[in-house]
Amino acid sequence: MGPTNPYSSSNTMLSGFSIPPVNRGDPIKITVSNFSQRSILMTLFPASPGNIAPAGPLLLQVVPTGSNFSTTVESSGTQPYGLYVVSYNMTSYDLRIQSVWSPYYVVDTYTVPAVFLVLATGAAAYYYTYAERRWRIEQNAVEGSPP
Numbered sequence: 001m002g003p004t005n006p007y008s009s010s011n012t013m014l015s016g017f018s019i020p021p022v023n024r025g026d027p028i029k030i031t032v033s034n035f036s037q038r039s040i041l042m043t044l045f046p047a048s049p050g051n052i053a054p055a056g057p058l059l060l061q062v063v064p065t066g067s068n069f070s071t072t073v074e075s076s077g078t079q080p081y082g083l084y085v086v087s088y089n090m091t092s093y094d095l096r097i098q099s100v101w102s103p104y105y106v107v108d109t110y111t112v113p114a115v116f117l118v119l120a121t122g123a124a125a126y127y128y129t130y131a132e133r134r135w136r137i138e139q140n141a142v143e144g145s146p147p
Helices: 107-143
Strands: 013-022 027-033 040-046 060-062 068-074 079-087 094-098
Touching: 013 094, 027 040, 027 079, 060 068
Parallel strands: none
Antiparallel strands: 013 079, 027 068, 027 094, 040 060, 040 079
16 A cells, blocks of 8 residues: 655655544544564544644554554544554555544534524514514505404
């Protein structure tokens, strides 16, 4: 899978991976295998939506020993995450990220407009009911018949 992007003009490679939004407290499991000992640096961090730059404190920063490494980190908030893998000496590796995507992540984005829309709809329905009733009373008064 990696490495993907050369860093400067050296043998160091930088790969960035975006993890979709994960609910607060849910696990993010990272497994990396088939690499040389102490040849990669992994950094897991919260990210902003649509961006892979760190947007909070690091959740994991480790230089794995051995040729296989696996860890599970608890997500610190309902948000997307990013993973940087720095590969020294162009070391290749296999990476697997397991987590459960938060299906309701975008609900927060639409909560305020939705509440406003519901209130505006209720106010409009009340106003038009009141206006229709008043119009009928006026029409009956003009015609001279009782309401």
